Amino acid sequence: MSKKISLEIQENEVGESVRARFSMVASILRAMLYSTKKTRVKKLGGATKITLEDLAIIYQEGDGDFGVCFEYAIHDAIRERHKSIYPLIEEVLFDFCKIKGTAESILFGLEKNGSLNIVQTAKNSLTDESRILVGKVGKPPYLRDRISDLQRAFRDKQHRSALPQSIRGLWQADLFLGSPATEQWVGTTLKLTKEELQHAPGLRVGVYPSNKKEGPSKNISKNMIICPLPYRSDFMILFQASFQIARQIMASKGRMPKPPAIVYEDDIVVAEWITARRTFAVMDILEALVPLMQPGLTKTETSQESITDDDTEAFAPMPLID
Structure with missing residues (x-):
């Protein structure tokens, strides 16, 4: 299967906190999807078919999963020129x-x-x-x-x-x-x-x-x-808050977590939007999040170089891994 590579290039800085959370939660959900055991993912038709409900059922947090999500978040923050990371x-x-x-x-x-x-x-x-x-x-x-x-x-x-x-x-x-x-x-x-x-x-x-x-x-x-x-920068605070949102959604099997699991208004808004789409594929949810991120945050350049890989589930539509 041949696909085009897109590069996300930062144009403006991340703005208000809800949209910033949408961006960070997208990185974390993507990491959770890709750190889930491949055998479980294949049984459900591959990563492109996994719904949020499916992911919440098959996802099992391991000792290193917080670190994996952190890797994705740092990578995306560099690509997005986050003010706490990029300088x-x-x-x-x-x-x-x-x-x-x-x-x-x-x-x-x-x-x-x-x-x-x-x-x-x-x-x-x-x-x-x-x-x-x-x-x-x-x-x-x-x-x-x-x-x-x-x-x-x-x-x-x-x-x-x-x-x-x-x-x-x-x-x-x-x-x-x-x-x-x-x-x-x-x-x-x-x-x-x-x-x-x-x-x-x-x-x-x-x-x-x-x-x-x-x-x-x-x-x-x-x-x-x-x-x-x-550690007290806005990036680390945002990452911690976004990881907690994603983790609580996993614990509630894709449904809206009950109070007091999520209590802050910004977190509630993000969790409600995501869980309302629990029957949709995670990759489609990630793609749907793009318009909710700050306008002009990134521009996408599609390369002329194609990639071919048997494990096509490795490539999410958005955000991209490079």
Whole structure:
């Protein structure tokens, strides 16, 4: 099956809180759909057929699901130029990694049970000249041709030792951050605490929420650029609120959660809109959310490059993964 790749490019900043929640909940629902066991999804006809009610029934929160949703939210926030996230990413890339040009994100978390195949999408987001910066002297390795190798290394420990030493830990990347203009990228890991950050060859940037007032810095012991996100920032507050909305909807089997599960007016508005469409496919709900987001937030550019993938359920109509 052949599909076109669309790139979402930020034009205006996210505005009022209800629309901001719609955008964030869309990222979280998409992550929940793709982190659900593939066997359960296939039994119901594939991801394009899964209704919100279906998802609420088959979804089982695992230990890492909060982190998976966080990965999607960070990726989308970078793509949307969120005011709490984007300047920090620009600072990391410009000042520490010496990557110039417009900062962009490619989602590469090889989540986590095989239901999301983003390898081909990542390949098509890169060119033959794209390089991965590893923070060492020497010519940076080419990245595009290594994507499939990284996927195999994620699945099989034996393949990890076959990777070049400079990128031996790159299969752990959640995002590639960089600039299409300069064709330079850095492997990025996202964690929920600073203590979870662990250096691995090829991983250059570590992102995590922090309740301290601190900016990006180079951590010599980890050989990484660390990028703390202000825990009390509007982004983290929005993410926490939106995750709670989605989680309560899952717990209520797709129906409107009862008080006191959701009590704040903005959260109620979003939950009511989503649960009223519980019999519709999740992907159709995500697509229907687009007009409710702030007008002019993004513009969509469709590439001329097609992708072909047997696991077509990996690609949601909106929001897109790159």
